Amino acid sequence: MPSRSLAAVFAGSLLALVAAGSACTRDSATATATATAMPTLVRSFEGPAVTARFDRSARSALTWRGGPITASTGEVVRVYVSDALPAETPEKWAEFLAKLTHGPELALLTSNIASLEEVQDLCGARALGCYSGNEMVSLGEPAPDGTTAEEVVRHE
Numbered sequence: 001m002p003s004r005s006l007a008a009v010f011a012g013s014l015l016a017l018v019a020a021g022s023a024c025t026r027d028s029a030t031a032t033a034t035a036t037a038m039p040t041l042v043r044s045f046e047g048p049a050v051t052a053r054f055d056r057s058a059r060s061a062l063t064w065r066g067g068p069i070t071a072s073t074g075e076v077v078r079v080y081v082s083d084a085l086p087a088e089t090p091e092k093w094a095e096f097l098a099k100l101t102h103g104p105e106l107a108l109l110t111s112n113i114a115s116l117e118e119v120q121d122l123c124g125a126r127a128l129g130c131y132s133g134n135e136m137v138s139l140g141e142p143a144p145d146g147t148t149a150e151e152v153v154r155h156e
Contacts, residue, residue: 062082062083062084062114062118063082063083064080064081064082064083064112065080065081065083065090066078066079066080066081066090067079067080067090069090069091069094070094071094071095071097071098071099072095072098073098073099075098075106075107076107077093077094077097077098077106077107077109077111078109078110078111079091079093079094079097079110079111079113080110080111080112080113081093081113081114081140082112082113082114082115082118082140084114084115084117084118085113085114085115085140085141088113088140088141090113093111093113093140093153096150096153097109097111097153100154105134108134109134109135109136110134110135110136111136111138111153112135112136112137112138113138113139113140113149113153114137114138114139114140115139115140115141116128116139116141116143116144119137119138119139122137123137128143128147128152129152129153129155129156130156131156136153136156137156138152138153138156139152139153
């Protein structure tokens, strides 16, 4: 089973590259004035990743807890968890991220873990997560289709 999941991720990534070219023109017509100009890769319910806009003004309207956290590996990971997810902790997500395969880029990353509704406000309708520059927004709860929060974070 794990090899099928890995194959699906690789196939989805390939489709994302192809879809990104056509999605750029479609999404530019629907981008709002409050969205940033930096392209964002978004994973959605409907399949492959597409290009969209990360709405930084929507992020500032939410309340977050967290910040730089020293994981058990000794690495400092910047994680913010939405107050809409009271059972989730920034420390849990810092540990999770530090244990994934990574390089020095982890020190540059800011991770925002949010509810599905907040992720869609930040990343676009039907999004499960998005990544722009050194900032990631991802689910902190299971998606309606059964995708776990950890799967989305790993993907982003």
